[in-house]
Amino acid sequence: MPDIFISEQKNIKAHSKGISTSPPKSVVERHEFHSHNPLSSYCYFPDGIKFVAKDSNEKIVLFLRKHPITNLPWIIISLLLFAAPMVLNSFPLLSFLPDNFKFVAILGWYLVAIAYAFESFLDWFFSVYIITDERVFDVDFVNLIYREITEANIDQIQEVTTKMGGVVRTIFNYGDIYIPTASETPNIEFEAVAHPDQVAKILRELRVEEEKEKIEGRVQ
């Protein structure tokens, strides 16, 4: 029997979104600098990312981390920490200790160096900013065992302010984005993200689409 009526409700949202379930080709071209590598700091429509607070029908539009150049300080400090025992070997700093104590002291030093480098990497790797077609998330791992996930609906965003200043930030094109919201969480801040202007533009487009949906009464 032929179908008299087929609901197009499921497709309405996808069609109505400027940024829909898959990025249009022209939009992807605008994001030619993005990468789907798990270590990427700017990923547009990422593949295979699972996020605990994401709804099943929600689509991740942007996945951001701090710019990789922000890792330089801890990488340099880690290299110095690892090199220190070899360099300090020339100086008799631990000469008053017996050899067995010296050995354990050096092993202990390397333990601390490994912990510092690993913790710094984890802090960068897991502190992420996620923009979905419905919400904005700021995932922070503040310290050991403390996790903070801040979220706001796209339609609660009041304005988007980007801040980019300084020589390094200008050269590597990264900056901060402030997102005041009307929710209980007054502010969401993306720190040192790559291509902040592009991120602000995407947020603006998503806000416009949300407003359109509200006007047309298609809010889910």
Place this chain on the structure above:
Amino acid sequence: MGTTLIGFSILGIAKIFALFGLGIYIIFALVVVRQVNLMVETIEVGYEFFIKLIAWAHLIFAVFVFLTALNIL
């Protein structure tokens, strides 16, 4: 016996402090493993296996240093 402090060997006291510090460090390494698990549960991006592997290797290294200190100090 070497230098003493109120009847205790200075190196003996240093050994106790070293072992205590390394014991605390093992707890820290355990917390790191727990933390990594928490992070991986929160967000899966890729490389989770390698990150967990590093956390466990760090814990094993901490235990190894503790046992080494226990034996040679």
